[in-house]
Amino acid sequence: MGLKASLSKVFAALVNRQLNRIRSNAVALQQKTFTNLVDAAIPTAFGKDHDFISINNYEDFKKNVPLRDYEDLRPYIDRVVNGEEDVMWPGKPAYLAKTSGTTSGVKYIPISKESMPEHIKAARNALLSYIHETGKADFVDGKMIFLQGSPVLSENAGINTGRLSGIVAHHVPAYLQKNRLPSYQTNCIEDWEEKIDAIVNETVNEDMRLISGIPPWCQMYFDRLSAVSGGKKIKDIFPNFKLFVHGGVNYEPYRSRMEEVIGTKIDSIETYPASEGFIAFQDSQKEKGLLLMVNAGIFYEFIPSDEYYNENPTRINLKDVELDKNYALILNTSAGLWGYSIGDTVKFVSKNPYRIVVTGRIKHYISAFGEHVIGEEVEHALMSVAAKHGVDVIEFTVAPQVTPDAGQLPYHEWFIEFGKEPQDMATFAAEVDKALQQKNIYYFDLIEGNILQPLIVRSLKKDTFINYMRGQGKLGGQNKVPRLSNDRKIADGLKVFVN
Structure with missing residues (x-):
């Protein structure tokens, strides 16, 4: 075992102690997050329009802040995109994450200097939780690949703008940079098929140990690796490949096909990142569900999914959720999203700690x-x-x-x-x-x-x-x-x- 792997085990133990404190104080931490978010946004345009200074509790908040989707919040977001300061959160955002919309076309989600580190910390802690529970850390000493969007950012009213995965690429910790693939030049290729072929050429002879990405596009990567290697299984191309990190869609429909092309079962970690915030990650290989990030600058609300389109749906916070019930997920964030319907539905499979599974999309x-x-x-x-x-x-x-x-x-x-x-x-x-x-x-x-x-x-x-x-x-x-x-x-x- 190399030095990095040995040190990662020590760090993993430290982080696990921190996570245990968070697990056991989830409701109190959500209340603290709620108070901090509201107080910080009092001087913003949104805070003034919704009388944040008079909000003393969650009931006040629900009266003052209606539920909204992107289109409903767009008048405020457009002001942010145009470079106005102190609109939904103090100052300007550090980034605008560009995402695909439906009726909205292209959407721009603000990421603040307060919210950006939470994306990196959650991804890091997902890996460290795995190391702590399993004792497996050898992947840290080998090469890792993150299949993601281009890190090339444009500037919009003085705000760097791009895909979330491209933004995150600029914040990969220095201790991982030497191990990380693909190269910056390859990562900047916009055409996906050209990019996949370039990634295959860069990685086919490397010691790949961790591979991360959305399952269907990882499947495409694996298929092309196999094709250029004469039909070999991925386990024979990358003998030390031991960990697959995925998110974006439910992995189960892909699992059997992925394991077939890999040639063996492999450990996996599920994550739940979104442009709006890093919401949850799989913290255990033994327990079902993803650990909800309750101390990461997001105050969560939940609406029973069968009430979502009601005129006055039930609106609750973490302390009142029930197990095995589908909820539409509502976010309030340290990037200035308020009463924001992200469009996903979740179900709690545990309340000690609070773990969720993603069950679908409200509109799907x-x-x-x-x-x-x-x-x-x-x-x-x-x-x-x-x-x-x-x-x-x-x-x-x-x-x-x-x-x-x-x-x-x-x-x-x-x-x-x-x-x-x-x-x-x-x-x-x-x-x-x-x-x-x-x-x-x-x-x-x-x-x-x-x-x-x-x-x-x-x-x-x-x-x-x-x-x-x-x-x-x-x-x-x-x-x-x-x-x-x-x-x-x-x-x-x-x-x-x-x-």
């Missing part, structure tokens, strides 16, 4: 017939049946078909790219449908009541989702295919790829 659901099927349910239904049948799923998306052919009932249409197809597609589809009925009582009632017919699976050609994302100009980076849509936009675009 199917409820064309009142069923309100969510991402967690379709992923569980598909992957449980796929495991039973030895089926390999590369990627999928689901949409309602509300105007079927004459004489047919409406149905959910599943577009699936298989690595290994079911031997009997009809049986496979029927079992997935049954599994979904067991997860969602409303869907069960619609099937039983002959309002819907059982789901239909469309098998897609190889590389369908890569080709589809390429056609949309969204190949690589932090772009992801929505697993669920309540309309036919994606589904209709995939029709040409059906086998």
Whole structure:
């Protein structure tokens, strides 16, 4: 074991003690965060408009600060983007993180000098928690790769602007820089496919031990590594590759395919970073869920997801959450986001400490017939049946078909790219449908009541989702295919790829 690995174990023990104090004082730390955030923003334009000086508790805050999404906050954010100071948080932000929107087009999320270090600290602590629990630190002595966006930043009204992963690249600790790949020049390549090929060339002969990125794009990297190495498994290309760090999407639908191309099971760490803040990370290989960051400049609120579109939904803070209940996640941050709906849904799997799983997106659901099927349910239904049948799923998306052919009932249409197809597609589809009925009582009632017919699976050609994302100009980076849509936009675009 090298010096870095030995020192990392000492540091990991120290950080774990700090995390234990945070774990045991989560509610008090959230209250402290709430007070600090409100006090800091009193002199800002937002603070004055919402009478922050009169806010003494959470009930006052809810009365003064409405829930908002990006479009609702945009009048304030536009002022920030135009260079105005003291709008939502004191001063100007250190960065603007550029993200893809839907109705909003390009979105600009402020990152302040107070919030930026929390991104780095959380990522660091995820690795140190792994080292402390497992005792495995050898990866620190080898090469590490972070598949991410370009670190090239533009300037907007005196504020550096770019993708979150590119911004973070400028803050990688010095002790990791020597081990880190790809090179800065390669990381700056904008075209994703050209960049992947360059990364493959740079890394194929290196001692890669840790690989990090969004699963579908890591899969693409692994496939190309295997291709240039004569079909070798990743474990044979990188014998010391022991740890995969991922985030952005649920890893489970990718796990079997990834392990197949790697050639073995491998430890993994799930993270939950967002431009709005680093929200949670997997702190244990033994316990389910991600540790919520309660002491990182974010005050969390939660809305029961089935009330999200109500005129006056229930709005609670951490101390009142319940286990196994889906909540829409609301953020208040040290970068000046207030009552901000990030669009994700989460579920608590533990309250001691507070651990969550990400269950989907508020806008990514199917409820064309009142069923309100969510991402967690379709992923569980598909992957449980796929495991039973030895089926390999590369990627999928689901949409309602509300105007079927004459004489047919409406149905959910599943577009699936298989690595290994079911031997009997009809049986496979029927079992997935049954599994979904067991997860969602409303869907069960619609099937039983002959309002819907059982789901239909469309098998897609190889590389369908890569080709589809390429056609949309969204190949690589932090772009992801929505697993669920309540309309036919994606589904209709995939029709040409059906086998």
